[in-house]
Amino acid sequence: MNIAIIGSGPSAFYAAQSFSNDEKVNVDIIEKFFAPYGLVRYGVAPDHQKTKNIIKLFNRVLEKDNVNFFGNINVSKDISLDFLSENYDAVLLATGASEDKLLNIEGEEKVGVYGSAKFVGWYNGNPEHSNLKPNLNSKNAIIIGNGNVALDCARILAKTKDELHGSDISQKNLNLLSNSKIDKIYIVGRRGPKDAKFTISELREFKEVKNYSTLINFPRETLKSFINDSKIDTRVKKNLEVFDEFYNKDKKTKEIIFDFFKHPIEIYGDQKAEGMKLKNQNGELLDIKSNLIIKAIGYKVKPIGNLQMDKSNNFLFSDNGHINKNIFTTGWASSPSVGVIGTNKGRALEIVKKILSVIIHSKKNSTEKLKEKIINTKLVFISKDQWKTLDKIEESNSMPHFVREKFDNVNIALDVLKKN
Numbered sequence: 001m002n003i004a005i006i007g008s009g010p011s012a013f014y015a016a017q018s019f020s021n022d023e024k025v026n027v028d029i030i031e032k033f034f035a036p037y038g039l040v041r042y043g044v045a046p047d048h049q050k051t052k053n054i055i056k057l058f059n060r061v062l063e064k065d066n067v068n069f070f071g072n073i074n075v076s077k078d079i080s081l082d083f084l085s086e087n088y089d090a091v092l093l094a095t096g097a098s099e100d101k102l103l104n105i106e107g108e109e110k111v112g113v114y115g116s117a118k119f120v121g122w123y124n125g126n127p128e129h130s131n132l133k134p135n136l137n138s139k140n141a142i143i144i145g146n147g148n149v150a151l152d153c154a155r156i157l158a159k160t161k162d163e164l165h166g167s168d169i170s171q172k173n174l175n176l177l178s179n180s181k182i183d184k185i186y187i188v189g190r191r192g193p194k195d196a197k198f199t200i201s202e203l204r205e206f207k208e209v210k211n212y213s214t215l216i217n218f219p220r221e222t223l224k225s226f227i228n229d230s231k232i233d234t235r236v237k238k239n240l241e242v243f244d245e246f247y248n249k250d251k252k253t254k255e256i257i258f259d260f261f262k263h264p265i266e267i268y269g270d271q272k273a274e275g276m277k278l279k280n281q282n283g284e285l286l287d288i289k290s291n292l293i294i295k296a297i298g299y300k301v302k303p304i305g306n307l308q309m310d311k312s313n314n315f316l317f318s319d320n321g322h323i324n325k326n327i328f329t330t331g332w333a334s335s336p337s338v339g340v341i342g343t344n345k346g347r348a349l350e351i352v353k354k355i356l357s358v359i360i361h362s363k364k365n366s367t368e369k370l371k372e373k374i375i376n377t378k379l380v381f382i383s384k385d386q387w388k389t390l391d392k393i394e395e396s397n398s399m400p401h402f403v404r405e406k407f408d409n410v411n412i413a414l415d416v417l418k419k420n
């Protein structure tokens, strides 16, 4: 059986792991970037290296003889989905959700306003966003959203160079962040502290941030009454208890402000963002001046070829993972982009089971045909051995106290490979 998996994030690797347990199944992983691992490399925060440990498991899958890697091949741009569908027994789209959702307010397109896909991509060295140059000269930064991605963005903006030791942030970005003029970071939520989607461990990290006090723009007495409510959900209660501790934190010159019950109304400024108008619960208009506004409000799928989107327009339309013919989907490409890395495992295993039960093996020499197509189209792919070489070089290029110095540009990576 010949399977093409498109993408190399967690969903792709969980599926590849399951497929490859059967030695008669050959798996070709096709990835648009030269590096594998999807959002584990380009989404998970650089100071959350423990989370990135899952890469060790993914590497064990890559090591298998019946798993191949074709990096630097963008499906539907470089190679059509039709070609893969014709030459493989099944094609599994595990392409994730790389686009930012829109706020749909005036001024959203102004310079200095970024979706978190771009901003996080920038600090993580994603080749599509590594040249972003966010304006860190702004005194105030506004982050819209009350999920963990908003916390990641705030923490990376707030931490000092020393606090980022042990991370894989690049030297270039570390220097830019160290020279940042930001001294107030607003984390804006439309709803209140009870509705915030933060997880407790991410919230607790703010107790340790060295240069910033953490303020809660919410009456403490009301917060305490929520905590004392016997019907409150345990997860929510634990978050509220952390918020409660924030009221007592020592006053520092810089501040992170959890600004609840604020509706973004408009981003103003000429071509560049100068600030944001918001409405509070009483309908009063408020104004925060800022040249750096980050929208951490969720992700949607970038359309692939002419595949139909779900009615929400956020992910690919499928019948429980089956798109059409021998094409299937899983992970964030196939459903709302929520949940942690491990959430993708169950869904990947289900789709593998389905594919193995409905597809009859008939396609031969799929890998050879893909290689031939790549050569004939004058594309350059990165093999798993070449990725291993790049991986080692990234580690050995690392600054003292850091984990690796990522390549953030495919041409540089290809040049390095020529010399090694």
Ligand SMILES: Cc1cc2nc3c(=O)[nH]c(=O)nc-3n(C[C@H](O)[C@H](O)[C@H](O)COP(=O)(O)OP(=O)(O)OC[C@H]3O[C@@H](n4cnc5c(N)ncnc54)[C@H](O)[C@@H]3O)c2cc1C
Pocket (backbone or CB within 6 Å): 006, 007, 008, 009, 010, 011, 012, 030, 031, 032, 033, 036, 037, 038, 039, 040, 043, 044, 045, 048, 051, 073, 074, 075, 076, 077, 094, 095, 096, 097, 116, 120, 149, 152, 304, 330, 331, 332, 333, 338, 339, 340, 341, 342, 343, 344
């Ligand atoms: C900012 C951020 C931080 C996160 N932090 C955590 C965390 O700390 N802990 C945690 O458990 N979870 C975290 N998550 C969630 C986790 O990253 C996701 O659940 C998971 O990555 C989704 O896996 P996926 O394989 O479906 O998609 P992805 O990880 O996005 O992988 C999709 C892959 O497909 C590739 N691709 C896309 N289009 C094409 C194409 N046309 N051709 C070839 N390849 C293509 C992409 O380059 C990518 O490699 C975070 C998510 C975000 C956005």
